Amino acid sequence: MDLHARIDTAMARAVALGQGGTPPARLAEALDYATAPGGARIRPTILTSVALACGDDRPALTDAAAAALELVHCASLVHDDLPCFDDAATRRGKPALHRAYGEPLAVLTGDSLIILAFEVLARAASEDAQRAAQLVLTLAQRSGMPGGICAGQGWESEPQVDLAAYHRSKTGALFIAATQMGAIAAGHEPEPWFELGDRIGEAFQVADDLRDAVMDAEALGKPVGQDAAHGRPSAVAELGVEGAVARLRDTLAGAIASIPSCPGEAQLAKMVRMQSERIMPAAVRHLA
Template identity: 40%
Template structure:
């Protein structure tokens, strides 16, 4: 029996719709006390974004041969953490951006105090998602997400970024910063999906770690390229902010052409990693292509 060819856009669209429904059901309703906070949480999470991290969780879960239902909690948890990071990142004390996903940032739509609480509440809800499943590897999932979120992960990367504004970073220092700030959560997304299975082979975990490390770096390099070349309408957030804030980026460090070459090299390395997994890895290949070939 022959299977129809894999079409990434169809797979991604189906899973994006699924995670939107899962998130809508997971978030408290706007009518539940405190209504304003819950409305702001839903505003910050629903109706926008590429859901790349959720797609990674679903793709890794497929490779680990577990069900969509098992993967839902992992995909929701990582999207809630990502949304929390964006809400806090946009605040005046951080990167100070008035636009996110093509609409006013949470603190602009509501206020600074509400946005701060939204981020806190979304982080807590993410861990509830994982614990409530009672899955055999739920504790491992909690550990992975906590490590990726804290001072040795995303929050640590943001701290380094704030301290580095106006400074010229070396390539290794820039890579370290983004391994924390961006790469840690991308790696967690893949591992959370894999750990949704009852058991996960060490070889698979090792491959997913290498895959997500390559993709985390590629994601950031492409972001830097787009910030330098795309307009605000295309990005859905303010374009050119890196230059305005005098931040070190892969474009400022390497130049535009070399930054693009780095993305291509990372994509090639990633495809080589997945060669042994056959058609089961097609979703991961599609995500890699999407990350690396976003128009720039």
């Protein structure tokens, strides 16, 4: 089974768990709507790639960790699109979930996905209880406060914003979770993997700022110009387009250099390079 098929299978299994019993039909449908099709599945791909590089001796635990991380990410997108935040009309080329199912079900869908993520990890404890507990703790820390994605959303309500802290929590947190959870699932210490996740997260946030500034909504599959419209801090606002491209290039180079020594180091570096090429917006590649 290839990597993407493995992750999709883990996600399908997790969503089916959330739809078990006799659930409200529209809420059960909304879980599918929020998670499929799944886009690039970048975070679980990084997590699984790190686990593979570290030996992947508990593949069922790796799969549970990958699904849990992606469930939290999908939940964050559902909540980000709500009228109280971005008020986005589209996501991944289709109506945002609150447009398709209404705001109450959108809130409940996001909440359900978050809770489901931790249920998936709890059920995987039979594989290795200590590792599962570490996975739960890491995902909780990178999802909430003080430095998780909830903090990232919170920074947007502050009168003065620390751009580095904002980027690290809003986008970087789940990439740090990806590298650290991949290591944990394979029985390795998470701390050496912080820098790689942090740098990948910064790169993706800068790339997202660039896409918001230079791409059109049809190509991106969601509204553009949101940073300027909402007065949000961004790398483009701080550095300009050329400066943001230079920041992105340097950050990606630093990410590859920060990969800890592990059996699959060369293959992991190849994966990071491949993702680097994918995230650079085509409209600014000539500046890189």
